[in-house]
Structure formats: structure tokens, C-alpha cells
Amino acid sequence: RKEVEQDPGPFNVPEGATVAFNCTYSNSASQSFFWYRQDCRKEPKLLMSVYSSGNEDGRFTAQLNRASQYISLLIRDSKLSDSATYLCVVIPGNDMRFGAGTRLTVKP
Amino acid sequence: NAGVTQTPKFQVLKTGQSMTLQCAQDMNHNSMYWYRQDPGMGLRLIYYSASEGTTDKGEVPNGYNVSRLNKREFSLRLESAAPSQTSVYFCAIADFNNEQFFGPGTRLTVL
Numbered sequence: 001r002k003e004v005e006q007d008p009g010p011f012n013v014p015e016g017a018t019v020a021f022n023c024t025y026s027n028s029a030s031q032s033f034f035w036y037r038q039d040c041r042k043e044p045k046l047l048m049s050v051y052s053s054g055n056e057d058g059r060f061t062a063q064l065n066r067a068s069q070y071i072s073l074l075i076r077d078s079k080l081s082d083s084a085t086y087l088c089v090v091i092p093g094n095d096m097r098f099g100a101g102t103r104l105t106v107k108p
Numbered sequence: 109n110a111g112v113t114q115t116p117k118f119q120v121l122k123t124g125q126s127m128t129l130q131c132a133q134d135m136n137h138n139s140m141y142w143y144r145q146d147p148g149m150g151l152r153l154i155y156y157s158a159s160e161g162t163t164d165k166g167e168v169p170n171g172y173n174v175s176r177l178n179k180r181e182f183s184l185r186l187e188s189a190a191p192s193q194t195s196v197y198f199c200a201i202a203d204f205n206n207e208q209f210f211g212p213g214t215r216l217t218v219l
Contacts, residue, residue, distance in 0.1 A: 004150075032206045043198055043210035044151070087150065091206055095166050096141065100150035 003027060004090050006099035014107055017078045021102045023088030024070040032091040033064055033071045037084045038101065044087055047073075078106045110134055112211035114199050120217045121189045129184040129214050131199030137209075139202040140182035141166075142174060144195040145213075151198065157182055189218045 006023045013019050025033075033050035048055065050062040050071050061074040071088055085101040115130045131140065138159045143151040143166075153166030157176040171193060173185045186193060199211040 034207065036208075043212055044208075045210070046207050049205070049207065089208075095153050095156055095164070096206075096208070097153075097167075098143075098151040100148060 004088060004097045004099040006088055007102050010103040010105060012105045012107060013078055015078055015080060018074065018076050019078060019104060021073045021086055022070055023099050025090040026069070027090070027092040028069060030090045030092045034089040035062055035073045036087040036089060038087055039084050080106050080108065082106050112199055112201055112209055114211035114214050116214060117212065118215045120219065122219050123190060125189050126185070126187050127189065129197055131182045131211055132180050133201045135201060135209065137201040137203050140176065141200040141202070142182070142184045143198045143200065144168065145198060146195050154184065191218045194218045
């Protein structure tokens with residue numbers, strides 16, 4: 001089993017839709033969690049950290065469920081510019097573990 | 109501020125050749141990382157350096173060596189390149205919150 005697994009996607013949604021991604025992790029000692037966004041042929045960029053109490057940044061909401069060992073990302077009112085690959089990151093110690101990414105395409 | 113810079117941007121090698129990928133930062137962060145990204149595999153950690161003078165193996169260190177030359181620079185060396193090392197290589201730095209900032213990547217092809 002991979003340490004970090006994401007919904008395989010791809011997700012194709014119309015503009016204005018709400019879409020949610022999940023990411024499960026296997027190491028229960030993991031302490032830090034993040035979502036990154038990666039555009040085609042570009043470097044990943046930090047989208048948001050994931051806090052235990054959940055957190056929101058505009059149209060984006062991230063949640064952590066330690067008991068079930070998963071994190072989620074919810075995007076409301078999808079925009080064309082949200083089309084990208086979304087990567088979850090789990091930090092079990094000093095190194096980082098990335099999920100393989102979920103591809104999102106928002107269509108007009 | 110350039111953030112994180114990587115050189116070269118593109119490289120083609122023949123099997124058995126060696127090369128060094130360079131990474132430099134101007135954000136004064138202690139932690140630096142080297143990843144490779146392959147289709148369908150996500151980013152995999154090769155080596156990391158928690159501070160100047162220290163390096164540790166990540167998930168896929170075989171075939172690579174690193175040097176943390178000073179706080180600013182962290183290089184990745186391929187001593188004898190193999191086709192399996194064809195990939196996109198990203199350097200990243202991290203702040204005390206573990207939030208990472210990535211360089212633009214090096215696209216390496218080994219023939």
C-alpha cells in the first residue's frame with residue numbers, strides 16, 4: 001500500500017460546480033498536511049495547509065480526519081482557472097510524502 | 109527575490125555520463141529537498157538536508173549523491189546516468205512550518 005493515496009481522477013466538472021478530493025495516508029504518526037496545486041509542466045505551489053480543526057480560504061476548504069487517516073479538499077464555485085493537478089502532502093517525520101495527484105478540469 | 113533557482117532547465121545525457129543539478133535559494137530557509145517526478149508516480153523524495161552540513165536519504169536515493177555546499181546551495185549529482193533516471197527534478201526549500209517552495213524544475217533525458 002502506498003503511504004499516501006489520492007483519488008485517481010481525472011475530474012471533469014462544469015464551471016460553478018463543487019468538487020471534492022480525498023487523500024488517505026498510512027502513517028498514523030503524521031503531523032503536518034498540505035495541499036499543493038501543480039499546473040502542466042510547472043512546479044507545485046502551496047495551496048493551503050490543513051489544520052486539525054479544518055480551515056477555509058475563499059472557495060477552498062481543507063479538512064483532516066485523523067481517526068480515518070485522510071485529508072480532503074473542497075472547491076466551491078469552480079473556475080476555469082482551477083484546472084490543475086492537486087497534490088496532497090503528508091509529513092510523517094523529517095521528510096515529505098506526496099500523493100500522485102488528482103487532475104481537475106473545469107469546463108465552460 | 110528569485111526564491112529557488114535551478115540549473116540547468118533541460119539536459120540530455122547518454123547512459124553512463126555524469127552531471128550535477130544545481131539548486132540555490134535566497135529565502136534563508138534551513139531545509140532543502142530534491143525530488144523527482146514521473147508520470148503517475150507523483151513526487152518522490154531523493155535526498156533532503158535539514159540544515160547546512162547535514163543530508164539524509166529519502167525514498168529513492170539510489171544512483172544519486174548530494175552536497176549541501178552552504179545554506180544557500182544544495183546540489184544533486186548523477187555519477188553514471190541511466191535511462192531510469194529520465195525524469196523531472198525539483199528542488200524545494202521549506203520554512204519552519206514545513207511549507208515548501210519549489211524551483212522551476214530540470215527536465216532530464218537519459219538516452
